[in-house]
Amino acid sequence: MFDYVWLIPxxxxxxxxxxxxxxxxxxxxxxxxxxxxxxxxxxxxxxxTLTIFVQMLRLxxxxxxxDYIWFTWMExxxxxxxxxxxxxxxxxFMCMFVTGVGFLIHIYSIGYMWHDEHDEGTYFRxxxxxxxxxxxxxxxxxxxxxxxxxxxxxxxxxxxxxxxxFWFSTKEFAxxxxxxxxxxxxxxFFFAIGMLLLIVNLGKHGIWSIKYADVxxxxxxxxxxxITLICILFFLGCTAKSAQIPLYVWLPDAMAGPTPVxxxxxxxxxxxxxxxxxxxxxxxxxxxxxxxxxxxxxxGMTAFFAATIALTHNDIKKVLAYSTVSQLGYMxxxxxxxxxxxxxxxxxxxxxxxxxxxxxxxxxxxxxxxEQDMRYMGGLRKKMPVTFYTMVIATLAIIGFPGFSGxxxxxxxxxxxxxxxxxxFMLWLMGVxxxxxxxxxxxxxxxxxxxxxCRASEEVKKHIHEAPKSMTVPLMIxxxxxxxxxxxxxxxxxxxxxxxEHFLEPVMGLGDGKLFQDATGTAIMHGAETAGHHSYxxxxxxxxxxxxxxxxxxxxxxxxYMKNRTIPEKLAAKNPLLYRLLLNKWYIDELYEWNVIKPxxxxxxxxxxxxxxxxxxxxxxxxxxxxxxxxxxxxHIQTGYVQRYAVTFVAGTVAIVMYYVFLLYI
Amino acid sequence: MVEYQNIYLTLSAILFTIGCGGVxxxxxxxxxxxxxEIMLGAVNLAFVTFSRANSSPEGIFMVMCIMAxxxxxxAVGLAIFVLLYRKTGSINIDKFNLLKW
Numbered sequence: 125m126f127d128y129v130w131l132i133p134x135x136x137x138x139x140x141x142x143x144x145x146x147x148x149x150x151x152x153x154x155x156x157x158x159x160x161x162x163x164x165x166x167x168x169x170x171x172x173t174l175t176i177f178v179q180m181l182r183l184x185x186x187x188x189x190x191d192y193i194w195f196t197w198m199e200x201x202x203x204x205x206x207x208x209x210x211x212x213x214x215x216x217f218m219c220m221f222v223t224g225v226g227f228l229i230h231i232y233s234i235g236y237m238w239h240d241e242h243d244e245g246t247y248f249r250x251x252x253x254x255x256x257x258x259x260x261x262x263x264x265x266x267x268x269x270x271x272x273x274x275x276x277x278x279x280x281x282x283x284x285x286x287x288x289x290f291w292f293s294t295k296e297f298a299x300x301x302x303x304x305x306x307x308x309x310x311x312x313f314f315f316a317i318g319m320l321l322l323i324v325n326l327g328k329h330g331i332w333s334i335k336y337a338d339v340x341x342x343x344x345x346x347x348x349x350x351i352t353l354i355c356i357l358f359f360l361g362c363t364a365k366s367a368q369i370p371l372y373v374w375l376p377d378a379m380a381g382p383t384p385v386x387x388x389x390x391x392x393x394x395x396x397x398x399x400x401x402x403x404x405x406x407x408x409x410x411x412x413x414x415x416x417x418x419x420x421x422x423x424g425m426t427a428f429f430a431a432t433i434a435l436t437h438n439d440i441k442k443v444l445a446y447s448t449v450s451q452l453g454y455m456x457x458x459x460x461x462x463x464x465x466x467x468x469x470x471x472x473x474x475x476x477x478x479x480x481x482x483x484x485x486x487x488x489x490x491x492x493x494x495e496q497d498m499r500y501m502g503g504l505r506k507k508m509p510v511t512f513y514t515m516v517i518a519t520l521a522i523i524g525f526p527g528f529s530g531x532x533x534x535x536x537x538x539x540x541x542x543x544x545x546x547x548x549f550m551l552w553l554m555g556v557x558x559x560x561x562x563x564x565x566x567x568x569x570x571x572x573x574x575x576x577x578c579r580a581s582e583e584v585k586k587h588i589h590e591a592p593k594s595m596t597v598p599l600m601i602x603x604x605x606x607x608x609x610x611x612x613x614x615x616x617x618x619x620x621x622x623x624x625e626h627f628l629e630p631v632m633g634l635g636d637g638k639l640f641q642d643a644t645g646t647a648i649m650h651g652a653e654t655a656g657h658h659s660y661x662x663x664x665x666x667x668x669x670x671x672x673x674x675x676x677x678x679x680x681x682x683x684x685y686m687k688n689r690t691i692p693e694k695l696a697a698k699n700p701l702l703y704r705l706l707l708n709k710w711y712i713d714e715l716y717e718w719n720v721i722k723p724x725x726x727x728x729x730x731x732x733x734x735x736x737x738x739x740x741x742x743x744x745x746x747x748x749x750x751x752x753x754x755x756x757x758x759x760h761i762q763t764g765y766v767q768r769y770a771v772t773f774v775a776g777t778v779a780i781v782m783y784y785v786f787l788l789y790i
Numbered sequence: 791m792v793e794y795q796n797i798y799l800t801l802s803a804i805l806f807t808i809g810c811g812g813v814x815x816x817x818x819x820x821x822x823x824x825x826x827e828i829m830l831g832a833v834n835l836a837f838v839t840f841s842r843a844n845s846s847p848e849g850i851f852m853v854m855c856i857m858a859x860x861x862x863x864x865a866v867g868l869a870i871f872v873l874l875y876r877k878t879g880s881i882n883i884d885k886f887n888l889l890k891w
Binding site: 771 | 814815883884886887888
């Protein structure tokens, strides 16, 4: 069965080809064939993944590694890159939820996009892009070498751009797409440099391969400084793809796309590619404590800052977007302190509840006739019961309420941030404060949307209705997963066996804090796990503290948005500076505008007007003009009078004859 | 032996120079044409002289060719002049600078 792994990316590819090439005709003939093709191909891909996954579980843990080489992609001298797919716990772990959640969101999209009347032919275009995204994402997680992974990496960036700017006739949406694409390009630039450094430096040692297995087994040939540099360059690529400081600015704007896209690409799958990549390269990162430290600090700061921004926003999707950024920060915090499995575990649970949150918000927006401002919502609890209950479950999961999936994964990260050798109190504090704010803004969202009176206009009120079946069924499945998804990773301290950690252990052999070494080569850290065994009490205390802080967040939200709804205004009036700062996202966009974009723009204009138009064009034009001038001077020789030509002719002949005569007599 | 060769060759050179001067200076196309014929005659004379001096037939053969070509050339050239005269009413070659840039 492992030899059928090529089916997983091929199935969505078939969907792309059929819908992309003949979609317009199919849509005219029968619109529903399009979603049958699209959902069918992804569903089959999920089925194949599931079969392989089950087969893998039957094998011994140390045999769960298979490299399927389809064909040689490119070859140059000794350097060759295969089109190969790697089956191991981490790739199957990712592939499972990518295809699974992807399949659910495909189904959800049917209900969401069916009535989209923006332009003719949007339906087939939408599903073509979505299938293309699935193809690229599957390549990204299944690739067995850096270059093939980078192909998928770029591919998902392209699909993200296409889908953010899906309604491109609206200018802001088109600009949002462009912003996402360019920001990602900046990150990809660093990523590509890192990859080239890796290829060249391994080549110096005769390793002309960039397959993961080859790179990781020969990584010790490289100098520690070089590895740190490569890791940081890779991480810069990840900050763009996974929306971390300093390149997170594109993700909130990416909410311009259709809501299922936000759920699939900008919450559940694509943005976790950076986390996947760092976890995949855990061997490289474990060799460089400095790079890991940077990952942890950036992750912690992002978790904190993004949460502060989400506090004041009124756009339902923007709040969720900043919450995504914040949760991604958590994952990087986990990776950075060496808890690679905890980070990946949070990727999994986050993909369930964040996809669910976005899909619920999609139902709400759908019902509110496109309204996204929470100030004009309210009272939807009675009218949309399924959406309400599933969203509450997702909210409890994201804030880490005990018993829900988010609790286990988030708690694991916070515990590792506190206890593991790479972590410290500050990182933990940032994480906990972010958790408190998450609880506050998520319940603020719930209270503003579903409780109290409805503040929408009469016109909108009439249309409020529960979403169709194709939308609510995926919601219920995901709600179920949001609750039970955490039970596969119950930590040891709570009596569980942490299946996730056991499952991922073979690929994290050198990671998870076991290979922290100082310059002299002695192991100075013995891993977070060992430390954890001795201090369950401390772990319980931290767990209780976190839970109480989360409850405090919920209570504050209740006081401010249910009990006494004048408090927010008063608070805003009392601290106008802070309020404006938060509402304007710490003025980060403006900061970039003035410090990066404007100077770059001015510099580009300088290059255009001065360097290009004046110097380069001027040089070329002046050269041409010089020869034209020479020609205009020389052409006066051509008088057209036959006799003048004859004179020249005779003079020339005489000169030649005289020359030879002169030679003769010398 | 040597003397008569010098005489003929000198005559040939003089004729050639006369023809050359005429081609360069005269304005009437027919006169220019006549001057070209003089130049050809001078060349023929030189050929015959050398041929006789070396007692080989090649020079005389060459002269035959030149005379044939000159006859053909005269026919074509005169036809062009007739047409030029019909078109422009003049055969003064200073008036024709169609080869100009």
